[in-house]
Amino acid sequence: MARPGDHVAGATWGPASGVDRTAGPPSPSLSERKADHLQHAARPDVVHARPTGLAAVRLRHRALPQRDLADVRLDTELLGVRLHAPLVISAMTGGTGTAGEVNERLARAATHPGVAMPRGPARALLDHPGLLRTSRAAPGTEARPPLLLANLGAAQIRRPDGPQRAAALVELLGADGLSVHLNPIQEAVQPEGEPRFAGVAEAIAEAVAVLAPLPVVVKEVGFGMDGEDVALLARAGVGAVDVAGAGGTNWALVEGRRASGAGDLAGAFASWGVATLDALRAARAAAPGLPVIASGGLQDGVDVAKCLALGACAGGLARVLLLAAQADRADEVLGTVIEQLRIATWAAGAPGAGALATEHLADGAHA
Numbered sequence: 247m248a249r250p251g252d253h254v255a256g257a258t259w260g261p262a263s264g265v266d267r268t269a270g271p272p273s274p275s276l277s278e279r280k281a282d283h284l285q286h287a288a289r290p291d292v293v294h295a296r297p298t299g300l301a302a303v304r305l306r307h308r309a310l311p312q313r314d315l316a317d318v319r320l321d322t323e324l325l326g327v328r329l330h331a332p333l334v335i336s337a338m339t340g341g342t343g344t345a346g347e348v349n350e351r352l353a354r355a356a357t358h359p360g361v362a363m364p365r366g367p368a369r370a371l372l373d374h375p376g377l378l379r380t381s382r383a384a385p386g387t388e389a390r391p392p393l394l395l396a397n398l399g400a401a402q403i404r405r406p407d408g409p410q411r412a413a414a415l416v417e418l419l420g421a422d423g424l425s426v427h428l429n430p431i432q433e434a435v436q437p438e439g440e441p442r443f444a445g446v447a448e449a450i451a452e453a454v455a456v457l458a459p460l461p462v463v464v465k466e467v468g469f470g471m472d473g474e475d476v477a478l479l480a481r482a483g484v485g486a487v488d489v490a491g492a493g494g495t496n497w498a499l500v501e502g503r504r505a506s507g508a509g510d511l512a513g514a515f516a517s518w519g520v521a522t523l524d525a526l527r528a529a530r531a532a533a534p535g536l537p538v539i540a541s542g543g544l545q546d547g548v549d550v551a552k553c554l555a556l557g558a559c560a561g562g563l564a565r566v567l568l569l570a571a572q573a574d575r576a577d578e579v580l581g582t583v584i585e586q587l588r589i590a591t592w593a594a595g596a597p598g599a600g601a602l603a604t605e606h607l608a609d610g611a612h613a
């Protein structure tokens with residue numbers, strides 16, 4: 247637990263510094279911030295100014311797919327767990343009544359077809375176990391995605407007891423592993439943020455050792471990763487990276503909408519980061535054997551199919567599913583994404599999503 251005087255980092259999606267960790271609910275400012283995130287992240291003007299790059303990638307079109315659509319297989323194994331489709335509902339916030347509802351809708355949507363979902367913010371859950379109901383439904387009734395990852399931030403993992411707390415979080419949620427988010431730009435722009443990243447790579451390596459054999463996945467939050475970051479993470483022993491590239495939700499812009507001071511800083515980062523396509527390619531080149539989840543700005547099942555053909559093991563979506571969950575259409579929209587993935591796989595000539603490869607890309611799109 248935090249010692250008195252500890253500077254608690256990671257204000258992003260977790261409690262603000264100075265929160266009384268023995269108390270029940272989080273401070274109103276925390277709840278307000280989370281509600282703000284949900285509200286602002288749904289706005290059209292918080293999307294990256296530069297696209298993902300995936301529009302330039304084309305899958306082949308086979309007028310003779312040579313099999314029935316119904317015979318196309320989508321099931322896959324991710325981090326040792328069998329999923330109905332290679333899809334991840336990217337981590338989204340918990341911690342307020344609204345977030346609880348959104349999380350429950352997303353968890354339900356992930357459970358029925360059987361796709362993966364990280365749960366955030368696990369850190370807040372550990373400090374305020376009462377929040378568990380905002381991140382999962384009541385015991386017995388709760389939807390449990392087949393692959394569930396506890397999600398916390400870089401700033402928390404680098405604390406002296408970070409890896410041990412990570413293990414406790416995984417246990418609290420009954421999760422299958424840990425997902426750690428890296429969000430330097432957001433921490434730097436957010437007024438409450440704490441951009442302290444010294445020792446994060448070492449702490450991730452320690453968390454890998456503490457949690458083994460459960461996997462640790464490291465993700466960005468929409469600015470992508472450089473190949474050198476991926477190489478460092480591979481050396482740290484992570485089970486997968488989720489590049490969460492630029493082209494979708496831009497968390498500098500979200501923070502800029504929340505606070506006027508942050509707005510002045512944020513605008514310059516409207517096109518910052520590694521576009522999702524470039525981040526995926528860089529990750530594959532930097533660590534050829536490491537599973538790479540592609541996310542950041544993915545819009546539909548065709549985008550997911552393109553990423554799989556480029557070597558990703560799964561595709562992740564946040565914003566699209568947040569908007570769907572807010573309209574209580576998460577099941578429907580996720581179902582549509584899955585069906586789009588099936589049709590794209592079929593029409594590109596692959597027997598299944600797991601078989602999508604460079605040979606299914608139209609000329610000009612090289613992995």
Ligand SMILES: Cc1cc2nc3c(=O)[nH]c(=O)nc-3n(C[C@H](O)[C@H](O)[C@H](O)COP(=O)(O)O)c2cc1C
Nearest residue numbers: 336337338339366427467468494495542543564565
């Ligand atoms: C409302 C909201 C809350 C989020 N909360 C978290 C979080 O708690 N942890 C995390 O790792 N990422 C979080 N993210 C980032 C997403 O997981 C994702 O990486 C990012 O939004 C880029 O994907 P997108 O372009 O599909 O939205 C959040 C995103 C949204 C929209």
